[in-house]
Amino acid sequence: MSAPAAVLAGLGGYVPPRTVTNEELSRRMDTSDAWIVQRTGIRKRHWADPGVATSDLAVEAGHRALKSAGAGAPDDIGMVVVATATPDQQIPATAPDVAARLGLGPVAALDVAAGCSGFVYALATASAALVAGYAERVLVIGAETFRPFLNPADRSTAVIFGDGAGAAVLRRGTSDEAGAVQSVDLGSDGAFKDLVALPGNGSRHRSTDRAPHPDDQYIRMDGKEVFVHAVRRMAQSSAVALARAGWRVDQVDHVVGHQANLRILDALARQLGVDRSRVVTHIEQVGNTSAASIPLALADAADQGRFQPRDRLLLTSFGAGLTWGSAALTWPEITLT
Numbered sequence: 001m002s003a004p005a006a007v008l009a010g011l012g013g014y015v016p017p018r019t020v021t022n023e024e025l026s027r028r029m030d031t032s033d034a035w036i037v038q039r040t041g042i043r044k045r046h047w048a049d050p051g052v053a054t055s056d057l058a059v060e061a062g063h064r065a066l067k068s069a070g071a072g073a074p075d076d077i078g079m080v081v082v083a084t085a086t087p088d089q090q091i092p093a094t095a096p097d098v099a100a101r102l103g104l105g106p107v108a109a110l111d112v113a114a115g116c117s118g119f120v121y122a123l124a125t126a127s128a129a130l131v132a133g134y135a136e137r138v139l140v141i142g143a144e145t146f147r148p149f150l151n152p153a154d155r156s157t158a159v160i161f162g163d164g165a166g167a168a169v170l171r172r173g174t175s176d177e178a179g180a181v182q183s184v185d186l187g188s189d190g191a192f193k194d195l196v197a198l199p200g201n202g203s204r205h206r207s208t209d210r211a212p213h214p215d216d217q218y219i220r221m222d223g224k225e226v227f228v229h230a231v232r233r234m235a236q237s238s239a240v241a242l243a244r245a246g247w248r249v250d251q252v253d254h255v256v257g258h259q260a261n262l263r264i265l266d267a268l269a270r271q272l273g274v275d276r277s278r279v280v281t282h283i284e285q286v287g288n289t290s291a292a293s294i295p296l297a298l299a300d301a302a303d304q305g306r307f308q309p310r311d312r313l314l315l316t317s318f319g320a321g322l323t324w325g326s327a328a329l330t331w332p333e334i335t336l337t
């Protein structure tokens with residue numbers, strides 16, 4: 001029986017032109033191409049040039065998604081949700097600026113801060129708005145500019161993160177349509193908030209008279225601990241999303257997990273009991289782009305013709321917070337630009 005649902009109607013990705021290879025990083029810090037490839041799977045990433053901010057990447061990806069959704073789409077976009085851990089500034093949010101620059105008029109616009117889980121959280125926000133009838137179409141964008149927040153002295157983060165943006169247009173439709181979101185699962189555990197953190201600019205530090213320590217201006221991460229949580233939380237969340245959709249794991253055609261580390265995706269495939277050939281990977285080309293990673297991976301795989309209409313996709317993510325989230329959807333008939 002069909003029910004109201006959000007339906008994927010357009011998709012687009014954008015990475016800034018500057019490519020940074022592992023060799024380039026090896027010349028700047030004590031690391032090597034062999035270590036980075038073996039421990040993370042990353043071969044290169046893109047970094048935005050000085051002066052380029054998250055909204056600039058979000059606008060580019062948003063343009064592409066609107067175009068993919070078909071002519072006239074900007075007219076009936078009712079909401080813009082930007083998922084980001086690296087907004088242009090503290091106040092105001094990045095989404096209203098992105099909406100204005102895309103010419104979308106006086107739409108609802110908000111940022112979602114859920115670390116690398118941001119895109120799935122934003123997708124859930126959009127789905128809820130569509131099903132509730134607040135909007136006919138929603139533009140969801142995951143966008144990050146990590147380069148300015150990477151400590152050049154911390155090789156464990158500097159080699160991992162990349163910049164980019166991925167965007168999707170969702171429209172109000174029904175659950176039996178190709179492209180419909182079938183289920184969502186979201187969760188968090190703030191007891192582990194220090195595992196991935198960038199404390200320097202928040203009200204906690206600003207409320208004291210002490211100047212923040214210079215290292216607190218950069219992202220820091222307990223990679224080993226995060227790794228363990230990542231696999232466990234994504235596997236558990238995936239199981240919940242699949243149960244809500246009424247799908248067995250062997251019915252999933254493609255698993256699109258957060259692109260944090262190739263070894264995490266391998267371990268996730270083992271935990272889920274999914275053949276590795278069904279796991280989409282894009283991290284080799286772009287590194288960990290946080291909230292942009294799932295839409296960028298989707299756009300890349302779609303561009304390669306990997307998805308067929310009505311294929312079953314499982315999206316799953318985790319990130320700073322800790323947060324995690326998963327969604328089950330079928331693949332729509334869409335054209336990428």
Ligand code: ACO
Nearest residue numbers: 031035115116155156159196223224226227260261319320
């Ligand atoms: N080059 C060379 N050596 C390195 C590098 C590097 N870039 N980075 C660390 N090392 C060294 C360490 O110093 C350590 O050396 P030691 O044994 O002499 O002490 C050794 O390599 C092993 O370090 P580990 O931290 O144990 O390496 P690990 O295999 O765990 O890989 C990594 C580190 C890649 C960070 C991994 O733990 C990981 O991917 N974790 C998950 C991160 C993640 O998914 N984050 C997502 C959330 S982020 C968000 O939400 C914004």
